[in-house]
Amino acid sequence: xxxxxxxxxxxxxxxxxxxxxxxxxxxxxxxxxxxxxxxxxxxxxxxxxxxxxxxxxxxxxxxxxxxxxxxxxxxxxxxxxxxxxxxxxxxxxxxxxxxxxxxxxxxxxxxxxxxxxxxxxxxxxxxxxxxxxxxxxxxxxxxxxxxxxxxxxxxxxxxxxxxxxxxxxxxxxxxxxxxxxxxxxxxxxxxxxxxxxxxxxxxxxxxxxxxxxxxxxxxxxxxxxxxxxxxxxxxxxxxxxxxxxxxxxxxxxxxxxxxxxxxxxxxxxxxxxxxxxxxxxxxxxxxxxxxxxxxxxxxxxxxxxxxxxxxxxxxxxxxxxxxxxxxxxxxxxxxxxxxxxxxxxxxxxxxxxxxxxxxxxxxxxx
Numbered sequence: 482x483x484x485x486x487x488x489x490x491x492x493x494x495x496x497x498x499x500x501x502x503x504x505x506x507x508x509x510x511x512x513x514x515x516x517x518x519x520x521x522x523x524x525x526x527x528x529x530x531x532x533x534x535x536x537x538x539x540x541x542x543x544x545x546x547x548x549x550x551x552x553x554x555x556x557x558x559x560x561x562x563x564x565x566x567x568x569x570x571x572x573x574x575x576x577x578x579x580x581x582x583x584x585x586x587x588x589x590x591x592x593x594x595x596x597x598x599x600x601x602x603x604x605x606x607x608x609x610x611x612x613x614x615x616x617x618x619x620x621x622x623x624x625x626x627x628x629x630x631x632x633x634x635x636x637x638x639x640x641x642x643x644x645x646x647x648x649x650x651x652x653x654x655x656x657x658x659x660x661x662x663x664x665x666x667x668x669x670x671x672x673x674x675x676x677x678x679x680x681x682x683x684x685x686x687x688x689x690x691x692x693x694x695x696x697x698x699x700x701x702x703x704x705x706x707x708x709x710x711x712x713x714x715x716x717x718x719x720x721x722x723x724x725x726x727x728x729x730x731x732x733x734x735x736x737x738x739x740x741x742x743x744x745x746x747x748x749x750x751x752x753x754x755x756x757x758x759x760x761x762x763x764x765x766x767x768x769x770x771x772x773x774x775x776x777x778x779x780x781x782x783x784x785x786x787x788x789x790x791x792x793x794x795x796x797x798x799x800x801x802x803x804x805x806x807x808x809x810x811x812x813x814x815x816x817x818x819x820x821x822x823x824x825x826x827x828x829x830x831x832x833x834x835x836x837x838x839x840x841x842x843x844x845x846x847x
Contacts, residue, residue: 482841485549485581487511488558490589491760492736493652495520496674500837503678509548513563524548528564539565542573550580554844556650557584560592560639567638574642583647583847588656589760591705593639596630598659605655606779609705609754612797617754619704626705648847650840653757654783667847671839673760675767675831682769683744685820692726692813694719694806695746697734697761707753707797711773714802715750718810726810743768747816748809753797756780762792763831766823771816773805784830791822 484501486494489512498508498520511524524545528538542563549555555577563570578584588595599608607613610620610627620627629635643649643660649668651657660668696712703709712730719728731742739761743749749765751758755775762772776792795805809816 482506482553482844483551484508485511485552485555485577486558487549487555487577488513488562488587488589490514490558491673492764493587493589493674493760494556494558496676496833497837497840499676499679500674500833501841503834504837504841506841509552511545511549513558526563535565538563539569546576549577552581553583555581555584556587557642558587558589560586560642561635567634571638571641578645583844584645585844585847586642586646586649588649588651588653588660591630593630593635594643594659594663595656596627598655600631604658606756606777607754607797608655608756609707612754617707617797618710619707619754623704648843650843652760653755654780655756669843671836671843672830673763674833674836675763675827677767677828677832678834680740680767682767682820682824684769684824685747685771685816687817688814689747689816691724692748692810692816693729693746694726694748694750695729695731695742696750697739697742698730698732700733705754706751706759708750710797710799711750711753711795711802714799715806718803718806722807722810725813726806740764740768743770746770747813747820748773748793751775753795753802758792763827766791766827767831769820769824771809771819771823773809786826786830789822789826789829791819791826 484506486498489495489510494510498510501508510520511526513526526542561570563573598604599610609617643664649660649664651660651670652673657670694715696708698708715728719726729746743765748771751762751772751774756777757780758772758774758776762774765772771793773793773795776794781790795802
């Protein structure tokens with residue numbers, strides 16, 4: 482098959498592309514993320530700030546359009562899949578539909594339907610907008626961001642794309658729950674992919690003298706994922722247990738730099754507002770590291786996994802975060818077993834070879 486993957490959010494499409502290529506398919510990835518990797522033969526549609534940046538991006542898109550025609554499958558990373566004014570995104574989408582056989586929406590991040598579900602639905606026990614029936618600090622302090630997703634223009638574009646796309650594939654149970662009510666017949670779920678072929682784990686083989694926690698701050702994601710609160714709480718906990726724990730803080734890393742840092746740590750601090758682990762948590766587990774992230778019972782029930790539950794679940798609450806990190810420190814003797822269980826979990830649910838087969842099966846059915 483000839484496949485075009487538009488957007489490399491959280492490196493998902495790059496990992497998927499590698500697995501599809503190993504199966505003999507021809508895959509082109511359109512890179513849109515500033516800190517991602519542009520693959521050989523890929524298309525660079527990364528954005529820059531300001532009006533000049535928008536103009537430059539639009540010019541590059543016009544030059545790239547001839548390379549974005551004639552594919553069996555085009556999968557776009559989200560509804561707002563390019564960093565352009567929404568009417569322009571709509572025009573590019575129309576072009577992709579007209580000049581390719583099938584267009585699929587990959588739901589990889591926050592969008593109109595997810596935010597709508599968070600505010601109006603009852604499916605999610607908590608999220609980045611509400612916890613214990615109250616607005617979270619993120620929701621209170623980032624009202625413009627919330628309003629962007631709920632704006633009439635965003636609603637119009639989102640409904641246009643989802644109504645006309647051939648299918649919708651969600652990568653997290655939360656996103657799946659947002660799309661099933663309006664689009665039950667063309668919404669599917671596939672786990673996030675992990676490149677277990679290329680990434681060789683470096684397991685924690687013995688109890689460490691000090692637990693090395695890693696947190697990577699990324700502009701635009703810190704508050705949304707609750708890493709601002711995670712950072713402050715982790716600093717306090719590690720200072721209180723300086724003989725048993727240390728905190729590694731990094732900022733604005735490329736994907737390759739992030740992978741290198743993971744190997745230097747034992748525990749990766751991911752997020753607090755989600756019921757499920759993110760792509761970064763899955764990546765850490767692929768390396769045999771322990772992820773502190775979302776992993777509520779709903780997540781394991783969704784997967785029907787009752788035995789191996791390696792993600793350290795944390796709530797969006799300062800006291801719970803502190804208690805969770807202190808538990809990890811007090812039980813550092815268990816880190817070797819948790820390290821191996823993390824990799825086993827990823828191999829079972831996120832192996833990119835399995836994930837690629839699931840994508841191919843769904844694409845062919847649509």
